[in-house]
Amino acid sequence: MTDETSSSSTYLRRLGVWSGAAIVIGGVIGSGIFRTPATVAERTASGLPLLALWALGGLLTLAGVLCYAELGARRPQAGGIYLYLREAFGALPAFLFGWTMALINYPGSVAAVAVTFADYTCRAMSLPALWVKPVAVGAIFFIVGVNLFGIRAGALLVNVFTLLKLAAIAMLLIVGLVLAHGHFGGVLAIDATHQVSGGAWIGALLPVLFTYGGFHYLNDMAGEVRDPQRNLPRALTLGLVGVALCYVLANLAYLVGLGHAGLAASKAPAADLMSSIFGPRGATIMAIGIACSTFGYCSIAVAGGARVLQTMGADGFFFRAVGQIDTRWRSPQVGLAVLGIWAIVLIITGTFDQLVNFTTVGEWLGHAFGIATLFWYRRQFGAKSSPFRVPLYPILPFVFVCTVLGVIIATVIDTPRDAGMSLVIIALGVPVYAIWRRWPRQQAGA
Template structure:
């Protein structure tokens, strides 16, 4: 099948916008909840902090690889583009099929529902308003992004600043509660002793909480001076996230202790309530609402670009591959993603779907970074504005760790892993049907 000519996006995102996209794509609701799950599998505050540091360093390794990939191919579509060039159209389609059908809209539905829960709690609305609020949030964000990448970036920048303010509030609360006494932060917790197997299991939610750094690469075709901006923004943004995550975990440990963190279902709210009383819980509810709202915005924007790129390639609905208006907006792709996310929100099935595709998402990360070896081999003499330090060891380390995470996830949840692989496999006949349809049309 002959490749379609890719429509041109306008490069309107600067370094500040790009950094906000990286931070906003990673920090959602996970850091306000996940540390409690990790604490249940660790035996001390020291182990807790070390796991978040290790997870952060591993993720930074992946970010360095994505920085080179983005600098080499500064196009909209990110991982889809890398897989298509290195391994062919079928692997790229299987990635896009899984992400467009489930991961992007499922993530939007799940996080929009989380946003609605916290928004209703903070605003004093009854819980049955949660689903209409979630649907309204999705519709509002799609509408904002229909106005162009600048309007979407404005919303992203605002809510990323607000989520960083929420993180800062938790950190300050923990430091005040510590009162200068840091002795118990790293102490062993006799209630939750941890073995090596438990620590490996605890690394899984840590790595998942660090996920989402790929969204900037999805939007690379709209970044100004991408060869310089992408590496700089990825490293600044992800470095900021790692520091935030370590400080938040430190705040939880100083405010609640390791045992208190392990037994908490809402550690951020519990930490602030200890310092500020009931009002603290309301404040952090607003903070988490802002954090999740910002994540939905970037997931909608990035997901729509992947769908548009696939459609322009002729392996998805042709109409979704068009760019509209002077702002060059993928309107059909945005509307399709938003409508499907609303359907998943109404059905309530997004949580199971996301569980089913976790293995596929991380498999895509591994293969996406593996394309770096292909680019280095086939473009040996082509200068790159940014090159991964420590090549090939850093990419090999990240790919090996991610494959290890996939194996551990499959052993822990074989049914979910099996469904993930089945969903990917179902994309094979769909791909050939699209080829046949495209051939008949031409």
């Protein structure tokens, strides 16, 4: 449908390939690449395995992205994993995913990253720490306000801040590979200060995979992608390949500029690399870059999460008002307001970090079951019903599901308390589901 002939109660398809790719890049690249490489360096013995882990993480994530590309091409509507679970496995699994993500993880992530944005902004502007929460709240107000005016306004905001975060990474590359006067031979040298076992690779791969997370947001907004059967797979693939390239090159820049031992010892490698050339100004410049990167992520998470809420509301599993789409701007305005207000409450109360930790296992379970729906779609409708098909099926979806299950097991072993709370939160969704099942009947009988 064109914009002119589409119903006023539906979204408008205004996202092209480049805007879609910007959403993928912006949803994946937050603050992780500016800090996580130091953790990975601690768990590796040289630059070669470190770079290999980042390349491997990109390949494993690409397997998931290709699966999401087929799912999005099959069902190019708003809602993402929630929609796939509802069709394949029924209303209860879909609700439990939406309950965990749209009502807890999404606003918790928005709150956490907004605080990170505010922290770096205050550092760059030399503001006292007491300004962090007000700046974070102001950022969410601004992001929600822009997205109220539809996907074009939201996409413009995302595009601008995606370019800014890519500029920050480009600056890292120039400093590390050119200005720092390091040597590439040191990348392959063994770091005698770090003796690690073969099993440490698993522990090093885990933060890499977490840093690659966030590629699913475009599927949440699939109802606004033009010619989605063609453009959505292209945008997903282009965006993830761009992210992987940025990640590998950024780590190469860290290794050349700081050396493996320097990277492993750093608490803030991006700031340390910039400071090595520009002094304190370098740290300030990088703080601005990280602030731009995290702000862009917040905008994407708010837009994607609100559309999952809207889909749930339209299905009758949340307040009906949340399921409405504004007839003028074609945006889920009530959903945006609900998610934004809840994120602000989490910032003010300071409970967002724990909530995000508590829902990590639920998020990865959602990814595992979401990809598993592809097997159901293939069995029900066959390969020919989709204009895009995952190559090497069923190997790639099987590899990604196994990878996700491995992440879940490692998370349970590493943080059993948080994993247990995640399962409790999911279980609490069952009685809530029962209440919302009865809610329409109660309204009808009123």
